[in-house]
Amino acid sequence: MDNAEKRQAIGSWLSGPRSAAEDMGVDFGYRGERLGLPETGPGSVAPVGRRIAALVIDWMLCQLIAYGLFADGESQSVALWTMAVFFVMTVLMVGTVGLTPGKRIVRIRVVSERGPRLGFLATVVRTVLLCLLIPAVVFDRDTRGLHDRVARAVEVRI
Template sequence: MDNREAIGSWLSGPRAAAEEMGADFGHRGKRLGLPEDGPGAIAPVGRRVGALFIDWALSALIAYGLLAGRRLEATNNWALVVFLVMSLLTVGTIGSTPGKRLLRLRVVSLDGLGKLPVWRTAVRTVLLGLAIPALVWDRDNRGLHDRLSGSVQVRI
């Protein structure tokens, strides 16, 4: 490799250099055996964030109702509890939270079982509650909470 190739790969970035060496990145979800578009494809980030906001707003509303308007500071803590319980119950039974359902998303198991078993849903929910795992993504847009639970969010 001469200096021009080394400088060229440095300037074009690591992805371009890897592609020149023969790496095939493909579309998001290709490594997981998922289609590029349509039902069963990896859920777009915008829809996932939108579903999160819908679920959080619903959780905050329920928490506010349960506390009957008492201390607003306590509502945020209870909203997190409601959010986690709602996530555990809805993802564990129908595969979607209310926000995901409205935006046509579903959490499925990668091993072909369809919906997640209860224990894997619990692992996913606990990690989601910690927030940090949900902010660490791989190249297929799967958060660490999805990777560790063996799940993926797809379009329906």
């Protein structure tokens, strides 16, 4: 193996399997293409940064609510109440209007793969998996977390 081949092998390893496959001519398309969503603009798959920002905003809001209403200043109690408030808020808000306060601020919405709204059971399952955190950080090529795949949901720009 000469030096050029070694550099190419190391470069493909560093850039990741997707980049190496694209260099070989594989076309993955854009995020959301398999779901029939537009590439950009309203209705396209929401970027990961916006989704994380919405989660942080929602978590801080729930932490304030938990601290102010339930926790009596105990740090362990605040953490448990924050999770409970987050769960209830997310199920109620996503199940009815498709978004939470954080999602509204960053202009994204949760919709079903098949229609405008996610059903109640799918919303509960999605929220339980989101609270477990691990399913939320496992992505597919459309950058949907495992919690969204199981619930057949997608977060889109509004």
